[in-house]
Amino acid sequence: MRLEFINRVKKKDVLGRSILTNDGSILLRAGVELTEQYIKKLKILGVLYVYIEDERLDDVAIEDERLDRIKQVTMKNMSKIVNGIHNFNKRETRDSLRVVENLIDYIIDCGDINKSLYDIQTYDNYTYMHCLDTGIMSAFLGMSMNFSESDLKDLGIGAILHDIGKTKISNKIINKQGKLTDEEFSEIKRHPIYGREIIEKNVRFSDFILKAIEQHHERIDGNGYPYGLAGNQISKFGKVVSICDVYDAVSNNRSYRKRFSPNDAYELILAGSGTIFDDNMVKSFKKTFAIYPLGCCVRLSNDIEGYVIKQNKGFPDRPIIRILYDSKTKKPVSFYEVDLIKYNHITIKSVV
Numbered sequence: 001m002r003l004e005f006i007n008r009v010k011k012k013d014v015l016g017r018s019i020l021t022n023d024g025s026i027l028l029r030a031g032v033e034l035t036e037q038y039i040k041k042l043k044i045l046g047v048l049y050v051y052i053e054d055e056r057l058d059d060v061a062i063e064d065e066r067l068d069r070i071k072q073v074t075m076k077n078m079s080k081i082v083n084g085i086h087n088f089n090k091r092e093t094r095d096s097l098r099v100v101e102n103l104i105d106y107i108i109d110c111g112d113i114n115k116s117l118y119d120i121q122t123y124d125n126y127t128y129m130h131c132l133d134t135g136i137m138s139a140f141l142g143m144s145m146n147f148s149e150s151d152l153k154d155l156g157i158g159a160i161l162h163d164i165g166k167t168k169i170s171n172k173i174i175n176k177q178g179k180l181t182d183e184e185f186s187e188i189k190r191h192p193i194y195g196r197e198i199i200e201k202n203v204r205f206s207d208f209i210l211k212a213i214e215q216h217h218e219r220i221d222g223n224g225y226p227y228g229l230a231g232n233q234i235s236k237f238g239k240v241v242s243i244c245d246v247y248d249a250v251s252n253n254r255s256y257r258k259r260f261s262p263n264d265a266y267e268l269i270l271a272g273s274g275t276i277f278d279d280n281m282v283k284s285f286k287k288t289f290a291i292y293p294l295g296c297c298v299r300l301s302n303d304i305e306g307y308v309i310k311q312n313k314g315f316p317d318r319p320i321i322r323i324l325y326d327s328k329t330k331k332p333v334s335f336y337e338v339d340l341i342k343y344n345h346i347t348i349k350s351v352v
Contacts, residue, residue, distance in 0.1 A: 001016040001017070001051050001052065001053055001054060001057055001058065001060055001295050002016075002051070002052050002054045002057050002060075002295045002296075002297065002307050003049055003050075003051055003052075003293055003294075003295040003296040003297070004049060004050060004051075004052050004297065005048065005049045005352075006039065006042055006043055006047055006048060006049060006050060008297075008352070009034060009039055009042075009050060009052065010034075011034065011035060011036050011039070012033055012034065013033075013034045013052045013053075014031065014032070014033050014034070014052065014053040015028060015029070015030055015031065015032045015033075015034060015050060015051070015052065015053070016030060016050075016051035016052050016053040016054075017030050017050070017051035018030045019042070019047065019050065020129075027045075028042070030051075031053075049296075051295065056322075056324055056335055057295060057307055057309065057322065057324075059309070060294050060295050060307075060309050060310075074099045074100060074102075074103050074132060077096045077099045077100075078131070078132065078160075080096040081093060081096040081097060081100075081160075081161070082164060082167065084096055085161075085164065085198060085199065085202045085203050093202075093203055097157060100135070100153075100156055100157055100160055101153055101156075103135070103136065103139070103156065104139050104149075104152050104153045104156040107136070107139045107140060107143060107152070107156075108143065108149060108152065130163070130248055130249060131159075131160050131161070131162065131163055132160060133248045134159045134160070134162060134241065134244045134245050134248050135156045135157075135159040135160035136156075137159075137244035137247065137248060137289070138155050138156060138158075138159035138212075138240050138241050138244045139152055139155060139156045139159070140288055140289070141240050141243065141244060141281070141284060141285060141288050141289075142155045142156075142240055144284050144287060144288040145236075145240075145281070145284050147236075151208065151237075154206050154208040154209050154212070154237070155208070155212060155237055155240060155241070157205070157209050158208065158209040158210075158211070158212025158213055158237055158241060159212060159216075159240070159241045159244065159245075161195070161199070161209070161213055162192075162195070162212060162213050162216045162241050162245060163191065163195070163245075164194075164195045164198055164199070164213065165190070165191035165192055165193065165194030165195030165196070165197075165198060165213070166191045166194075166195075167194075167198070168191070168194040168198070169187055169188065169190075169191060169194070170187075173187060173188060174188075189217070189225040189226055190226060192213060192214045192215065192216060192217055192225070192226050193214065193226050195213040195214065196210050196213055196214040199213060208235070208237050209237075211235040211237050211238050212235070212237035212238055212240075212241045214226075214238070215229065215234050215235055215237070215238025215239075215241075215242075216238055216241040216242050216245050217242065217245075218230075218233075218234045218238055218242065219242075219275065219276045219277075220234070220239075220274065220275060220276060220277060220278055220279075221275045221276070224242075224276075234278075239277070239278045239281050240281060242276075242277060243269060243277050243278075243281055243282065243285055246268070246269065246272075246276075246277075247265055247266075247268075247269055247285075247289075250264075250265045250268060251265045263291050263292070263317070263348070263351070266289075266291045266316065266317075269282060269285060270282060270286065286316055287313075287314060289316065290311040290316045290319065291316045291317050292308045292317075292319055292348065292351065293308065294308055294309065294310070294311070295307060295308060295309075296308050296351055297351070297352040298321065298348045298349075298350065298351055298352060299348070299349045299350050299351075299352050300321065300338070300346050300347070300348060300349060301345075301346055301347045301348070301349050302346060303327055303349075304323060304327045304338075305323075305325065305327060305352055306321035306322050306323040306324065306338065307321065307322050307324065308320070308321060309321070309322045309337065312339070312340070312341050315340075315341060317340075317347075317348065318340040318341050319340060320337055320338070320339045320340070321337065321338045321339075321340065322335055322336075322337050323335055323336050323337070323338065
């Protein structure tokens with residue numbers, strides 16, 4: 001299976017992984033042969049990339065079916081979770097949050113913390129998908145830092161609910177395409193406080209969950225918000241969610257800016273080590289997540305293009321690449337592989 005930007009997808013390509021809507025329903029099912037009409041519709045919806053079946057890459061273990069199923073169930077419950085909290089419905093909230101705990105249980109059972117958590121994203125499902133992916137990334141990062149099982153569940157819940165305070169802010173501000181006024185930005189900066197207030201008013205959660213929600217925009221150097229906390233004043237939950245929130249947010253298109261490339265998003269996290277983000281957590285982040293998703297096409301510094309087929313643990317920018325085409329004629333060749341650990345003079349120039 002290969003990961004292709006939507007502009008590179010061709011008619012008769014077969015979809016390798018289902019695309020979900022904002023409620024977790026299947027928009028387009030894996031195995032469908034893509035037509036011009038399907039491709040056009042996906043572009044209109046804002047889909048950036050899709051997985052395509054390719055027998056030359058059928059050994060690339062991209063799809064995690066169990067994680068996909070659990071994510072789909074969790075997506076369907078996201079609105080129930082949020083509505084249950086707002087409506088003081090403790091039973092509905094508690095029942096809906098069980099799916100989050102199931103998700104964390106899977107991550108614990110999985111044991112594989114070397115992940116590249118890319119998913120099909122559309123503009124209309126951004127909010128819930130961002131919260132869900134931030135929760136998943138936070139759980140993987142927390143596991144790599146040896147958080148206990150109970151802490152991982154609190155971390156996952158806090159991360160998934162980290163932006164609930166934005167429900168108190170006008171959509172005109174949230175979705176504004178131009179620059180925010182000082183007054184609008186001040187209101188945005190209050191969403192972590194609103195989030196804690198909503199939770200404390202309506203549901204009984206641990207202080208760890210509340211701190212994850214309230215502190216996810218604080219910075220190690222004290223220049224964050226809403227309180228300007230610094231260093232160890234910020235909880236470990238707030239520090240983890242901060243990293244994962246920023247990484248997932250910049251990896252997606254927003255109304256006011258285009259998405260970062262995978263390597264640029266990754267470099268943003270590394271560059272913030274010690275100032276924005278906790279240094280030790282950035283080191284764990286680097287060990288936990290790979291830059292380039294399995295199956296994606298990259299252009300090397302020698303201008304040869306190939307597909308990422310395997311990650312080299314501890315070296316997130318040096319995966320193993322499979323070359324399928326001649327770099328000049330673009331015709332298929334007997335494929336071969338380049339392990340960037342062994343070829344130090346070759347680097348990845350860009351994602352194609």
